[in-house]
Amino acid sequence: MAESKKKCRQYSVDHLKFGFLPSEADKRLPMCLLCNKVLSNDSMKPSKLEDHLRRYHPDKINKGLKYFRILKEKYEKRPAVHCMFALTSKSNDDGLRASYNISLLIAKCGIPHTIGEQLILPAVEEVLKTVLHKSPFDILKRILLSNNTVQRRTYEMSSDIESFLYNYLQTTSFSIQLDESTLPGKEALLLAYVRFVMDEEIHEGLLFAKALETETKGESTFNVLSDFFTEKSIPFTNVISVATDGAPAMAGRYRGFISHLKRIIPELTSNALHMRLFAQLCDENDENFQRLLLHTEVRWLPKGACLTRFYSLVESVLEFLESKDPGLKENLLNLKADIAYLTDLFEEFNDLNLQLQGDSPNLIKTKGVISAFLG
Structure with a gap:
């Protein structure tokens, strides 16, 4: 069976109301007029463009189409010298973007970070010289993949994903699943998973893993979850259902975790x-x-x-x-x-x-x- 091709989304004039124009380097990529950030083609959806505006430019959400039309006119009338510097900046941004994307691939594979300098860069150099017959020097010097750089990029991306998840859970309904586990050193660990709908798709991920310092009773479990929700400003009212392993500390009628949660959310289902x-x-x-x-x-x-x-x-x-x-x-x-x-x-x-x-x-x-x- 032939492999289905990934859909390529096209720019629409309606995207301007979210502050986006097609990128000059690639018309298939949306570019934000406010921060000049170029997103992927997969982000060429009104929901994702609006999400970028809400997350990074919350003060511009209610500006309207007229405001962005004025920004567009100013952008198109910018001096030619600015275009020259923008082209250089775009070239540097491409190297930075490649560095982040390759760091993400290394993290997903779970392999040592040193592979960036030991294998990936030499492989890219060989392809540029042998297949494309181009000098690799100018390209490779813009792609930083040292051990420390890959580690830093991975940490930054993981932090951004966590921040996005916490911010999203502040404004949407979700289900939560809790599980108690024991580490080899007999430390009690509470793991929480969330399931929610985003862009008409169901997503599931690890919310947190917290140590239970004293006891594993229902009240202690509830206090750990409550402290986390308070720290991340996630309202309890967004929880619509909960699943547990059925242990008495979780499902007990009077002192179990669910009983404590139902005092705050009476309509909770389990x-x-x-x-x-x-x-x-x-x-x-x-x-x-x-x-x-x-x-x-x-x-x-x-x-x-x-x-x-x-x-x-x-x-x-x-x-x-x-x-x-x-x-x-x-x-x-x-x-x-x-x-x-x-x-x-x-x-x-x-x-x-x-x-x-x-x-x-x-x-x-x-x-x-x-x-x-x-x-």
């Missing part, structure tokens, strides 16, 4: 009712467990463990769905053999993963474990 009904059904069926596991990006909770737990309770799940969702029950029955196969497969992978962990892994031990698994 999965506590279904969880209690399912736990009661598992108890009546004499199951070894009373709840399912919900996987999040907690690295010490493998996805295979969630699948193993699900299949061990599959008969109770089918009985529970009989009155709740008969259609889903029918689909589950049809896929029961596939789920069993995946459960066995992931269990093997989980066992292999555990054997490769430890305080002192070495090449001989690792090779022996993998060879035995493949054999």
Whole structure:
């Protein structure tokens, strides 16, 4: 199947009301008249252009189209010498943008920052000389990729993402999921994940990971969340639903975390009712467990463990769905053999993963474990 091409968005005259013109270097890229920042083609959406105006130029939100038309006329009448300096500045900005984009790629791959100078720049130099037959000197000197530079760029981008997330949650409704975990040193850790809608798409991300200094009771958990919301100016009224692991400290009726939260948000929805009904059904069926596991990006909770737990309770799940969702029950029955196969497969992978962990892994031990698994 041919790979679908990414849609290229075009500039519209309506974008001027947000303070944007098409970039002189590339008409497919929007440029802000207020800060001269050039955004990506994917940002050529009214919602994203308006978001840039709201975040970086909040004092200009209510200026209107007439104000930006005047700015446009002044921009188009600027002296030729300004254009010359702007071209030089644009060239430097391109190198800076490339440095940030490559730093982002390095961070996403989780590889050492030194690869920028050791591999990426030499590879770019080779392409410029061999394929494009151009001198690489002028280009490479504008792309800074030292170890410290990549580290600094990554930190700046992560800080900007955090600030954007906190600011966005101040003005939109979202769901929150909480989970308590224990680190190897027996420190209690509270992780909070949020799910929200932005640009007509559902997004999910880690909100924070905070240590529970004293106890792990519902009130302590609520106080950690409350302090964080107060620090980031996020109103509790924006929370529309909450999910937890079902532990008594989280779902307790009187002193659990959800009970404290419902005192502030009475209309809050949660999965506590279904969880209690399912736990009661598992108890009546004499199951070894009373709840399912919900996987999040907690690295010490493998996805295979969630699948193993699900299949061990599959008969109770089918009985529970009989009155709740008969259609889903029918689909589950049809896929029961596939789920069993995946459960066995992931269990093997989980066992292999555990054997490769430890305080002192070495090449001989690792090779022996993998060879035995493949054999």
